[in-house]
Amino acid sequence: xxxxxxxxxxxxxxxxxxxxxxxxxxxxxxxxxxxxxxxxxxxxxxxxxxxxxxxxxxxxxxxxxxxxxxxxxxxxxxxxxxxxxxxxxxxxxxxxxxxxxxxxxxxxxxxxxxxxxxxxxxxxxxxxxxxxxxxxxxxxxxxxxxxxxxxxxxxxxxxxxxxxxxxxxxxxxxxxxxxxxxxxxxxxxxxxxxxxxxxxxxxxxxxxxxxxxxxxxxxxxxxxxxxxxxxxxxxxxxxxxxxxxxxxxxxxxxxxxxxxxxxxxxxxxxxxxxxxxxxxxxxxxxxxxxxxxxxxxxxxxxxxxxxxxxxxxxxxxxxxxxxxxxxxxxxxxxxxxxxxxxxxxxxxxxxxxxxxxxxxxxxxxxx
Numbered sequence: 001x002x003x004x005x006x007x008x009x010x011x012x013x014x015x016x017x018x019x020x021x022x023x024x025x026x027x028x029x030x031x032x033x034x035x036x037x038x039x040x041x042x043x044x045x046x047x048x049x050x051x052x053x054x055x056x057x058x059x060x061x062x063x064x065x066x067x068x069x070x071x072x073x074x075x076x077x078x079x080x081x082x083x084x085x086x087x088x089x090x091x092x093x094x095x096x097x098x099x100x101x102x103x104x105x106x107x108x109x110x111x112x113x114x115x116x117x118x119x120x121x122x123x124x125x126x127x128x129x130x131x132x133x134x135x136x137x138x139x140x141x142x143x144x145x146x147x148x149x150x151x152x153x154x155x156x157x158x159x160x161x162x163x164x165x166x167x168x169x170x171x172x173x174x175x176x177x178x179x180x181x182x183x184x185x186x187x188x189x190x191x192x193x194x195x196x197x198x199x200x201x202x203x204x205x206x207x208x209x210x211x212x213x214x215x216x217x218x219x220x221x222x223x224x225x226x227x228x229x230x231x232x233x234x235x236x237x238x239x240x241x242x243x244x245x246x247x248x249x250x251x252x253x254x255x256x257x258x259x260x261x262x263x264x265x266x267x268x269x270x271x272x273x274x275x276x277x278x279x280x281x282x283x284x285x286x287x288x289x290x291x292x293x294x295x296x297x298x299x300x301x302x303x304x305x306x307x308x309x310x311x312x313x314x315x316x317x318x319x320x321x322x323x324x325x326x327x328x329x330x331x332x333x334x335x336x337x338x339x340x341x342x343x344x345x346x347x348x349x350x351x352x353x354x355x356x357x358x359x360x361x362x363x364x365x366x367x
Contacts, residue, residue, distance in 0.1 A: 038221025039096040045142030046090040047151035075211040084201030093192040102226025107179035110218040111209040113169035119208040135192035154194035
C-alpha cells in the first residue's frame with residue numbers, strides 16, 4: 001500500500017506541474033513604480049485651491065495674494081483634503097501604444113509616496129480615500145501648485161477608481177475600466193486621469209507622490225488590437241524610405257546614391273532578352289554605375305520677353321499706315337500755309353466765283 005501511495009503521490013505531483021505549465025499566465029500588475037509597459041507618462045501636475053486668482057477681498061478692490069508653496073518636493077504631485085473638502089488635486093496624462101477599438105485586458109498604475117519630510121500628512125489614516133477619475137479636457141498644461149481655476153476638468157460620475165495603499169507606501173490603481181472608456185471606438189476622452197480626494201468631514205489629509213522625473217509612476221497596459229502605427233517623425237509622407245546605406249528610394253527606379261537598382265527598368269513576367277543583346281545590356285549597366293553620384297539639376301525657366309506691339313490688335317496696326325498716308329495727302333493739298341494751292345487759269349464755276357469775289361472787294365473799297 002505504501003508503494004502504491006508513493007506512486008500515486010508522484011503521479012499527482014507530475015500532473016500538477018504539467019497543468020500549471022499549461023495554464024495561461026495572467027497579466028501581472030505593475031508592482032513597482034518606474035517601468036512603463038504599453039505606453040508612457042506624458043505629463044503630471046497638481047493644483048492648489050488656495051492659489052486662486054479669482055478670490056478677492058470683500059471690498060472687491062484688493063486681490064487675494066498667492067499663498068506660499070506647501071512642503072511639496074519639486075516634480076512631485078499631491079492630493080489633499082481639509083475638513084472633508086478638496087484642497088489639492090493632481091492629474092496624469094498617458095501616451096498609450098493602443099488606439100480606438102483595442103480590447104483592454106488590464107491597466108494598472110502604481111504611485112510611490114514621497115519620502116520628503118512633512119510631505120505626507122495622515123496619508124495612512126483610516127478612512128483616507130483617493131480616487132482616479134477620467135479627465136474631460138482634451139488639452140491641459142502641467143503645473144506645480146497651479147492656480148485652481150486652471151486645473152483640468154474631470155468626471156467622477158462616469159468612473160471613479162479608488163486607490164489601494166500598501167504598507168510600503170505604494171498606491172495601486174486598477175484603471176482597466178477607465179482604459180476601456182478611452183479606447184472605445186467612439187470615445188472622445190483624453191487619456192488622462194485626475195486624482196482627487198473622496199472623504200467626509202472632518203477628515204483632513206495630504207498624500208504626495210514622486211513624479212515622473214523621480215520614476216515615481218509605474219504603468220502596465222495589456223490589450224490586443226487597435227495598435228497605433230506611427231510613421232518615423234523625420235520621414236515626410238510620400239518622400240520614400242531610407243535604407244541602411246543612406247540612399248533614399250524615390251520610387252523612380254534610381255536612388256540618390258547614383259546606383260541603379262537591379263530591377264530598375266524591368267517589367268514583371270517579361271520574356272528574357274536574346275543572347276545577342278546581353279553584352280549591350282551589361283555594358284549599359286556598367287556605364288550607369290561608373291557615372292558616379294548624380295544630383296538632380298533644377299531646370300532654369302526661360303522667360304519670354306514680348307514686344308509692346310503684341311498687345312495691339314491687327315486691325316489697329318493696319319490703320320496706322322493708312323492714317324499716316326491720309327495725313328500726308330491732306331498736308332500736300334493745303335500747302336505750307338494750310339490753304340489750297342491755286343494753279344492755272346480758272347474756267348467755268350471757278351472763274352465765276354473769282355469775278356464775284358472781285359466785285360465784292362471793289363464795292364468794299366468804294367465805300
